[in-house]
Amino acid sequence: MVVRTRGDDLAASLDQIGGQGVFVTEVESAVADGRADAAVHSAKDMPSTMPAGMVLAAVPPRADHRDGLVGCALVDLPPGALIATGSARRRAQLAYLRPDLVFSEIRGNMERRVSRGEDGSVDAVVVAVAAMQRLGWSERLSDVLSPIDMLPQAGQGAIAVQCRAGDSATYELLTAIDDPDSHRALRAERAVLAGLGGSCTAPVAAWAESAPGSPLRVHGLVASGDGHVVIRMSHSEDNPELAGAAVAHALLVDGGGSGLEGFEDRTPG
Numbered sequence: 001m002v003v004r005t006r007g008d009d010l011a012a013s014l015d016q017i018g019g020q021g022v023f024v025t026e027v028e029s030a031v032a033d034g035r036a037d038a039a040v041h042s043a044k045d046m047p048s049t050m051p052a053g054m055v056l057a058a059v060p061p062r063a064d065h066r067d068g069l070v071g072c073a074l075v076d077l078p079p080g081a082l083i084a085t086g087s088a089r090r091r092a093q094l095a096y097l098r099p100d101l102v103f104s105e106i107r108g109n110m111e112r113r114v115s116r117g118e119d120g121s122v123d124a125v126v127v128a129v130a131a132m133q134r135l136g137w138s139e140r141l142s143d144v145l146s147p148i149d150m151l152p153q154a155g156q157g158a159i160a161v162q163c164r165a166g167d168s169a170t171y172e173l174l175t176a177i178d179d180p181d182s183h184r185a186l187r188a189e190r191a192v193l194a195g196l197g198g199s200c201t202a203p204v205a206a207w208a209e210s211a212p213g214s215p216l217r218v219h220g221l222v223a224s225g226d227g228h229v230v231i232r233m234s235h236s237e238d239n240p241e242l243a244g245a246a247v248a249h250a251l252l253v254d255g256g257g258s259g260l261e262g263f264e265d266r267t268p269g
Contacts (some may be wrong), residue, residue: 009234013030013208028054031162032187038164043155043186044128048193050162057171058161058178063130065157065207068133071117071124073143081123083092084116088225092203093150095227101104151205151221151232154189158182184240185210191244192220192243196251202262206247208240216240220247222257231255 024045028046030036032053043059050056067090072081077098084106085091091103104122106113110131117125132138162250163170185208192206204223215236223230233250237243252258 031164037163038174040140041160042159043158044153046160048190053105054162055165056160057163057174059183060159060177061179062182063081064133065152067131067145068127068129068141069124069143070114072141073140077123083124084122085126088203089153089205092223092225092227096230097149110135147207151219152207154193154206158186175203181210181212187240188216188218188244191241192247195245202260213229216243218243218247220251222251222260224260231257258264
């Protein structure tokens with residue numbers, strides 16, 4: 001079944017219609033009330049807290065986690081270049097790298113976004129590389145940004161599949177498509193978000209490097225909205241939740257992130 005969500009409203013910005021979670025709530029409700037057996041999400045759209053009665057049953061092998069540019073490579077952007085993105089995370093990190101850049105909002109489907117970078121109406125559009133790959137548009141990318149320059153959004157490139165907590169039959173079926181390394185990486189990244197506080201409004205990012213037999217290496221970031229302050233922390237740990245929590249604590253306490261706008265009302269533990 002197809003469920004229309006608040007995120008499909010192209011007339012409003014994501015901040016205006018609720019930010020993270022606007023593509024998820026209605027789909028989860030269809031599973032919770034029995035109209036569907038499983039919910040499939042772009043993992044980056046999911047809030048950090050799982051609703052009561054729902055479980056993360058499977059994370060298939062993850063696609064590319066990185067961000068990219070359409071229209072112009074980062075090193076070739078002219079002074080004062082106009083960049084289209086609706087993401088505070090992307091704006092903050094690009095502004096930190098290039099304080100001269102100017103930003104504009106963009107909404108709509110991928111074709112509309114990509115076409116704006118290609119028709120010259122802006123100098124570049126920021127996109128998720130995974131989305132371009134899934135559409136078969138990799139050749140339309142002008143640049144792929146390193147996580148050193150642009151730490152991804154938690155869950156970027158990953159697909160998350162939920163089912164009801166008590167539905168053991170569906171859960172067992174879904175585990176057949178689960179990739180353990182992608183799953184534990186997503187758990188760690190979601191733990192970073194949970195540790196930062198689900199209601200924070202500051203730009204945040206999280207990415208976990210996961211490989212068989214190796215501890216997770218979890219990276220996190222918080223920033224001021226204007227990109228003048230960018231704080232990064234990393235931590236290695238086998239347990240995904242402990243690793244994510246440690247990064248969040250380091251960002252807020254050791255890095256001073258709790259003093260940024262969007263965190264003032266939070267008392268770090």
